[in-house]
Amino acid sequence: MNNLFDEIQDFPINILPKDGVTEYYGKVFSDAECEKYYQYLFNQIPWENDEAVIFGKLIYTKRKVAWFGEKEFEYTYSNRTKYAKLWTPELLALKQKCEEVSCETYNSCLLNLYHDGSEGMAYHSDGEKDLKKHGAIASLTFGAERKFSFKHKVSKERIDISLENGSLLVMKGTTQENWLHRLPPTTKVKSPRVNLTFRTIEE
Numbered sequence: 001m002n003n004l005f006d007e008i009q010d011f012p013i014n015i016l017p018k019d020g021v022t023e024y025y026g027k028v029f030s031d032a033e034c035e036k037y038y039q040y041l042f043n044q045i046p047w048e049n050d051e052a053v054i055f056g057k058l059i060y061t062k063r064k065v066a067w068f069g070e071k072e073f074e075y076t077y078s079n080r081t082k083y084a085k086l087w088t089p090e091l092l093a094l095k096q097k098c099e100e101v102s103c104e105t106y107n108s109c110l111l112n113l114y115h116d117g118s119e120g121m122a123y124h125s126d127g128e129k130d131l132k133k134h135g136a137i138a139s140l141t142f143g144a145e146r147k148f149s150f151k152h153k154v155s156k157e158r159i160d161i162s163l164e165n166g167s168l169l170v171m172k173g174t175t176q177e178n179w180l181h182r183l184p185p186t187t188k189v190k191s192p193r194v195n196l197t198f199r200t201i202e203e
């Protein structure tokens with residue numbers, strides 16, 4: 001049965017019980033926009049295999065990545081330096097949508113392409129030194145719906161959420177200091193998911 005609280009409860013909701021703010025806005029694009037952006041992102045982004053150095057050995061992950069921004073930002077990752085490509089009109093439109101909905105600003109974006117559920121991302125927090133401290137990170141999903149998990153760094157409490165096609169999740173405040181997040185692999189998902197995380201690089 002609905003009570004008054006359910007009726008006035010609206011997006012966004014903070015999905016974390018403490019020590020951070022992460023707002024889930026649900027689907028913020030129409031089905032037609034989702035299809036248009038998915039096709040664009042999947043086919044037009046110059047995807048590259050991600051590189052990592054593990055035990056001194058350079059390996060390439062199956063997941064693909066791309067890095068865009070308002071300037072050719074330099075970033076160092078596993079001891080390799082890369083430069084951001086400049087916004088395309090489509091990425092600029094997606095950035096503006098995130099800015100409008102979240103009332104925050106962003107100047108760069110890391111894109112991830114997971115071909116199916118066998119690809120994911122291990123627990124981490126996005127606290128790189130070049131990122132604005134306590135800056136918001138806006139995460140868009142296009143394609144397959146996937147589970148996303150948070151784990152509290154001290155209490156180990158876990159929060160799971162399902163990120164649907166066309167949805168927006170915003171991590172802000174002290175989320176990165178106190179919580180890890182991951183995209184767990186799953187055998188259930190057979191189709192690709194594109195994720196965009198808009199961030200603020202501080203110069």
Ligand SMILES: O=C(O)CCC(=O)C(=O)O
Pocket residue numbers: 110112121126139148181183195197
């Ligand atoms: O794919 C996702 O939803 C998360 C990606 C992520 O955490 C990251 O790029 O830092």
Ligand SMILES: [Fe+2]
Pocket residue numbers: 124125126181
């Ligand atoms: Fe992350």
